[in-house]
Amino acid sequence: MFTMTSTILRNLLKEPATRRYPASVRPSFEAARGEIRNDIHVCTFCGVCAVKCPSQCITVDRKAADWSYDPSACVQCGVCAEVCTSGSLQQARDYRKPVRKKELVVLKGATTPPKHSDPPVTG
Numbered sequence: 001m002f003t004m005t006s007t008i009l010r011n012l013l014k015e016p017a018t019r020r021y022p023a024s025v026r027p028s029f030e031a032a033r034g035e036i037r038n039d040i041h042v043c044t045f046c047g048v049c050a051v052k053c054p055s056q057c058i059t060v061d062r063k064a065a066d067w068s069y070d071p072s073a074c075v076q077c078g079v080c081a082e083v084c085t086s087g088s089l090q091q092a093r094d095y096r097k098p099v100r101k102k103e104l105v106v107l108k109g110a111t112t113p114p115k116h117s118d119p120p121v122t123g
């Protein structure tokens with residue numbers, strides 16, 4: 001009886017073993033593979049990330065200058081960031097906040113990239 005009472009008291013007084021995530025977030029580990037972020041102003045819409053993504057969760061529309069990805073399908077392998085030709089795609093160390101609804105991340109470039117058939121810019 002005494003052992004049980006002391007165990008209950010100890011458990012009531014000690015720090016909880018879990019965090020109240022997302023209100024309390026632990027700092028990420030140095031090698032953590034977190035959320036994928038794209039600096040859309042640097043992206044050239046080459047489409048390499050979409051081709052290499054093993055989950056096929058990236059879509060690139062070069063004509064419309066659209067880059068989108070489905071975070072719920074992403075396995076955070078980091079391949080897209082490794083192969084990104086412009087360096088616009090980065091893998092952060094922190095994780096995406098939990099969401100109630102699945103949503104695509106859709107990023108729109110400021111300008112439509114030049115077509116290959118466009119004459120070269122001179123001068």
Ligand code: SF4
Nearest residue numbers: 053074075077078080
């Ligand atoms: S981290 Fe991996 S799964 Fe996620 S978008 Fe990039 S290549 Fe695809």
Ligand code: SF4
Nearest residue numbers: 043044046047049084
């Ligand atoms: S590989 Fe990089 S530059 Fe090419 S479409 Fe993907 S994010 Fe943009």
